[in-house]
Amino acid sequence: MSNKTIAFIGTGNMSYAIIGGMIKSGFAPQSIIATNRNEEKLAKVAADFNVRTTTNNITALKEADVIVLSVKPQMMAQLCDSLQTANVDLSNKLFVSVAAGITVARLQDMLGQPVKMVRCMPNTPSLLGLGVSGLFAQEISAEERDFVEQVFSSTGIATWVETEAKINDIIAVTGSSPAYFFLFMEAIEEKARTLGFDAEQARALVQQTALGAAEMAASQPEISISQLRANVTSKGGTTHAAVEHLKSHNLHTTVADAMDACISRAQQMEQEL
Numbered sequence: 229m230s231n232k233t234i235a236f237i238g239t240g241n242m243s244y245a246i247i248g249g250m251i252k253s254g255f256a257p258q259s260i261i262a263t264n265r266n267e268e269k270l271a272k273v274a275a276d277f278n279v280r281t282t283t284n285n286i287t288a289l290k291e292a293d294v295i296v297l298s299v300k301p302q303m304m305a306q307l308c309d310s311l312q313t314a315n316v317d318l319s320n321k322l323f324v325s326v327a328a329g330i331t332v333a334r335l336q337d338m339l340g341q342p343v344k345m346v347r348c349m350p351n352t353p354s355l356l357g358l359g360v361s362g363l364f365a366q367e368i369s370a371e372e373r374d375f376v377e378q379v380f381s382s383t384g385i386a387t388w389v390e391t392e393a394k395i396n397d398i399i400a401v402t403g404s405s406p407a408y409f410f411l412f413m414e415a416i417e418e419k420a421r422t423l424g425f426d427a428e429q430a431r432a433l434v435q436q437t438a439l440g441a442a443e444m445a446a447s448q449p450e451i452s453i454s455q456l457r458a459n460v461t462s463k464g465g466t467t468h469a470a471v472e473h474l475k476s477h478n479l480h481t482t483v484a485d486a487m488d489a490c491i492s493r494a495q496q497m498e499q500e501l
């Protein structure tokens with residue numbers, strides 16, 4: 229592994245997941261600094277991953293080679309302002325922003341100077357090494373590119389996109405989409421409860437089925453997802469009845485429209501923030 233130090237500024241759900249994936253894949257805990265304003269959150273990160281923690285963003289900024297900006301988009305301007313006024317030379321640092329809806333140009337504006345910046349759109353399964361991260365950068369060195377790729381591929385699949393606009397598409401396809409799957413699982417779990425399964429059974433039944441279905445797809449890439457579905461669906465049978473109901477309620481269009489709403493919101497945030 230590289231000897232660079234990486235700091236996560238604002239270690240909440242997303243950075244916790246990335247750090248978890250990095251540690252699982254062998255990054256040295258001492259090469260990782262996690263910051264948060266909330267000491268309880270830091271205590272958990274330190275206890276779970278043995279990384280260095282601090283409530284002082286500037287200490288982390290000074291020490292790290294790579295700075296991951298991981299606060300909520302609405303908090304980013306305030307954070308960047310505090311980093312800018314700290315009088316630290318940022319020209320040799322590499323920044324990575326995981327925030328949705330803030331462009332590189334806007335981040336540089338917030339930081340008050342044209343720093344080297346990578347836009348990254350990860351997702352929370354990174355915690356298990358099963359994440360997907362979209363990456364976009366211009367004008368960074370091959371070594372910096374390799375390091376960022378090493379970090380995010382340690383948490384799952386990392387893929388570079390050609391244009392910054394594509395990061396918004398990645399949000400719809402992989403950044404937000406764990407929530408779509410969870411929503412579907414919630415709906416099945418809820419119905420299982422109304423059919424009389426207790427909470428524990430309903431949860432176990434839905435999660436095992438989701439895991440089994442994903443693993444069926446992942447372990448047999450030569451079989452299309454639609455064929456896997458067809459294999460469950462007997463002509464004139466029970467699954468057919470359920471699937472036809474979903475189709476007649478425009479499931480595909482609804483999902484596509486939801487993904488368009490996700491992209492539109494990211495574009496709108498780019499104007500707002």
Ligand SMILES: NC(=O)c1ccc[n+]([C@@H]2O[C@H](COP(=O)([O-])OP(=O)(O)OC[C@H]3O[C@@H](n4cnc5c(N)ncnc54)[C@H](O)[C@@H]3O)[C@@H](O)[C@H]2O)c1
Binds near residue numbers: 266301306351
């Ligand atoms: N959660 C996801 O699935 C996901 C996926 C992709 C990208 N993202 C992006 O990741 C970023 C973080 O999202 P999250 O879900 O982890 O949010 P979060 O609220 O869980 O984490 C952000 C943390 O930053 C801390 N914080 C706020 N201001 C701070 C400051 N000035 N200094 C230090 N700490 C500060 C907060 O206490 C909080 O714990 C967002 O910009 C989001 O767009 C999230």
